[in-house]
Amino acid sequence: MTFLRDISFLWSMLHIAALYLLLFAPRCSWRTTLICSSAGIGTLTVINMLLMARQGPVGIMHLAFFTCTIPSLLLFFLLSKHRDGRFFFLFCLTDTISFWLMQITNLMDRMAGNTYVVLFLSRLVLFPVVEFLLWRYLRRPYLELQEKLKKGWWLFTGVGGTYYLLLMVTAVPVDTPLPDAAGLLQVALVMLLMPLTYLTILHSLWRQMRMYENSRQMELQQRDYNAVCQKMELTQIYRHDMRHHLATLDELLQQGNSDGALQYVRTLNGGLESLTHPAECANSTINAILTAYIVQAADAGCSVDTKISLPEKLPFEETDLCVILANSLENAIHACRDLPGEQRQIRLEMELTENGRLIVSVENPCPRQVFFDSNGLPEVPKRENHGLGLPSIRATANKYGGLFRCQWETGRFILRVVLIPLEPAKPPVRRTGPLTYGILVLLLCLILLNCLPSLANALEEIPVLGTVVRVVDLRTYTLAWKDGVRSTPAEWNRIE
Structure with a gap:
């Protein structure tokens, strides 16, 4: 059944490139990008298959960083539109998703008897499902995120690179014995934390982009609003000065200068035309x-x-x-x-x-x-x-x-x-929780027991409850000397 193992490995190699291309912003046209990436990934696949036939699955796992990761990184770097933290974060994201799926399917096959059937079938289904989910829900916002947000990617690239190394270190290759309980726990923690971390990173980047866009939009709207207010203020000034314009027109008409009055009216009308509405x-x-x-x-x-x-x-x-x-x-x-x-x-x-x-x-x-x-x-x-x-x-x-x-x-x-x-905003109502009530009841009991010695003495005679009462009774911890004997006041009462 080893051919199922080899086919599942080949299937995984092809889908690593597919996952990357789903979120990829190409430098050239998509036709050129697909031709170059298909040729490059095909060559790498053949080389890795030959190495796997010679070194075995364990050997290829140890060499994958040099025979698969580095060459594919260089290939897509040449084809990528973005050659900064955006490229490296995307590369770490898709590679770690792929290795995460490979590790999950490997462990599922181990639990099913290590027959490679579950390994093949699970990879055959999971990779297309993940690609569909990325295409349906992540591709469009992620491409928009890459275009709009140009800073802050290197820090998240470091996180992605760290998870890549963790997966490589904690990975359990096919046909190798499973680690002990502590080793499996480490693998489980890495597998659990990786998707949670990536979801947090993407959510943080998306919120950062939206906040930036909203603030920019608000600045533009505020600028337009201020310009409109200035126009309105200028209009009010024109209206306020209208009596002066009328006085000028009256003087021109009294002088018989009708042409000057007409020209003044036209000038005044042109100044008001763009302001009044x-x-x-x-x-x-x-x-x-x-x-x-x-x-x-x-x-x-x-x-x-x-x-x-x-x-x-x-x-x-x-x-x-x-x-x-x-x-x-x-x-x-x-x-x-x-x-x-x-x-x-x-x-x-x-x-x-x-x-x-x-x-x-x-x-x-x-x-x-x-x-x-x-x-x-x-x-x-x-x-x-x-x-x-x-x-x-x-x-x-x-x-x-x-x-x-x-x-x-x-x-x-x-x-x-x-x-x-x-x-209208209402002042927050502070609700007292059960813990607060419990503490208040405990303090009240403590006060009553220590203020009423007779009640405390009566309760101390009750089995089980008496032990609890003696613990909270402060007289139990007050030491003194009486008649040359070191005892507690509670013991004095019982002696007397």
Whole structure:
């Protein structure tokens, strides 16, 4: 049955490369990458199979670092787009996953009688299953992670390299005796800690990237918000100075200089044209944001139909409102740029309900059908500085425990957001746990026993309970001399 062992080894070698290519960012085209990697991995596989036939499975396990790991590392380093900590971490990740699977299947075969049948069948199934899971759940976020996050990889590479060495040291090759109980415990601990560590690393990297993107998005929104506020302030200054402009016009007309008055009016009108916009509602923040983006929409040839019913004060942070409106309107304007002029129509509705909930709805034309992923976000190609607006809106809705929904209906893309006012923060209620109650009861018993000697003496006469009472009775540990005899006050009472 040794041919099953050899086939399972060959199967594992091929899938080590497959696992790596799933998360790989190539330097060249995928066609060139697949041709070069297939040629290189095929050559290494043949060499390792010949060495295995000559040295045996134990010998090839000892030589694998030099005959498999180093050559494949050099091969993929030449083909990789990233030649820094990102490459080395990915190499350690895929290699350790592969060796982890090989070790697991080896131990399963040992427990089944070392017939190589379980070894072959388990590897035949586990490698494709792991590859499917990586493709389904990890590939897209990991590729995005590699593109967006360029620092902090070397530390995690060191962790991955350490686990690689641990697996190589603690591995139990095929056809070798199993170690003793202590050795098996070491193997089990390494096998358990490795996936937990990698999950922690990937989660940490993902959170770090999201925090960076959110902070950058907030900075951009804050900058736009500040610019809008400056425009609004400048508009107020123009309105405040209007009486001076009217006085100037009156003087020009009194002098009979109608041409000068007309030119002054035209100059004044041109200065106000880019600053003024009819107020949409009583809230100044909403007006400021809409002023900026309605002007952008007009520049792009889009018309914005608004239906807004909002009071002057809203129970939400101004920056959060800016995130929702700015991102949604910017996406709608961007979607309309490639459409004919008569179709560039955006509809915005905002309403504050009686129970304080803010409902925002943005619609824009979208002739092509949109498909959504499991998170309810549109499945669109990832591009630089794109694809962050909707996740930012969703994060804002989640902050207020609200609702976020995207949908496509008959050529229209609809975004709806509902914000729920946050309840005032209540002081945390400190609940007393059972341990605290136990300690208080013990202290109360201690006080009663030591303040009521007669109660303590009565309880000490009870079997079993008396032993416990004497332990907590402080008189037991108070030594003194009486009539030349060293004894305790409790003994004095019993003698008397």
